[in-house]
Amino acid sequence: xxxxEQSPQSLHVQEGxxxxxxxxxxxxxxxxxxxxRWETAKSPEALxxxxxxxxxxKKGRISATLNTKEGYSYLYIKGSQPEDxxxxxxASNTGGFKTIFGAGTRLFVKA
Amino acid sequence: NAGVTQTPKFRVLKTGQSMTxxxxxxxxxxxxxxxxxxxxxxxxxxxxxxxxxxxxxxEVPDGYNVSRLKKQNFLLGLESAAPxxxxxxxxxxxxxxxxxxxxxxxxxxxxQLSVL
Numbered sequence: 001x002x003x004x005e006q007s008p009q010s011l012h013v014q015e016g017x018x019x020x021x022x023x024x025x026x027x028x029x030x031x032x033x034x035x036x037r038w039e040t041a042k043s044p045e046a047l048x049x050x051x052x053x054x055x056x057x058k059k060g061r062i063s064a065t066l067n068t069k070e071g072y073s074y075l076y077i078k079g080s081q082p083e084d085x086x087x088x089x090x091a092s093n094t095g096g097f098k099t100i101f102g103a104g105t106r107l108f109v110k111a
Numbered sequence: 112n113a114g115v116t117q118t119p120k121f122r123v124l125k126t127g128q129s130m131t132x133x134x135x136x137x138x139x140x141x142x143x144x145x146x147x148x149x150x151x152x153x154x155x156x157x158x159x160x161x162x163x164x165x166x167x168x169x170e171v172p173d174g175y176n177v178s179r180l181k182k183q184n185f186l187l188g189l190e191s192a193a194p195x196x197x198x199x200x201x202x203x204x205x206x207x208x209x210x211x212x213x214x215x216x217x218x219x220x221x222x223q224l225s226v227l
Contacts, residue, residue, distance in 0.1 A: 034216075036218075041220065044201070044216075046215035046217075049213050049215050089153070091154070101146075101154040101155070103152055104153070
């Protein structure tokens with residue numbers, strides 16, 4: 001994989017549903033994997049930064065895992081709320097400023 | 112608690128016009144960056160700066176110039192705008208630029224630029 005790929009591109013869920021997205025990234029020369037949350041008309045905000053294979057991070061109802069050997073990360077949202085509606089970006093750094101952003105997964109949570 | 116502030120938020124230009132986007136951060140960060148975000152694509156790095164008075168090219172630098180005369184400000188210039196430069200532009204900063212490790216980026220809220 002040469003690029004960072006995120007799936008799905010968009011996702012519609014009902015309030016209370018749990019959901020997850022995938023970020024696939026180049027597994028060679030891996031340094032760090034970042035997840036950002038971006039609400040329309042606002043600044044993207046960092047959720048997690050992970051560097052080690054097997055890393056798991058959690059922030060409230062949102063958690064993420066990292067597999068650097070196979071080149072993927074999962075983001076999980078438990079009990080989605082309308083305020084979780086946003087675009088979730090992941091970015092992989094392969095050294096220095098060689099950072100590749102994915103196109104994002106846009107989440108819509110319906111009340 | 113301003114963080115990273117971008118001005119303007121919206122702008123419409125005609126082909127060939129010039130403009131400057133201003134980014135200001137009040138966190139005393141060393142590193143600053145300009146990205147563009149296009150539909151269906153990830154953020155792409157245009158230029159970055161590792162400190163006051165320095166600039167460097169990113170992934171897509173053509174058609175843009177930057178300056179970092181003061182540590183807190185990073186300016187992005189378009190000398191002769193083209194329709195291909197229609198995009199959302201994000202400024203970001205980081206404390207020391209150790210982006211390869213645990214250092215996250217702090218983003219501005221973006222500038223929507225349309226070039227007709």
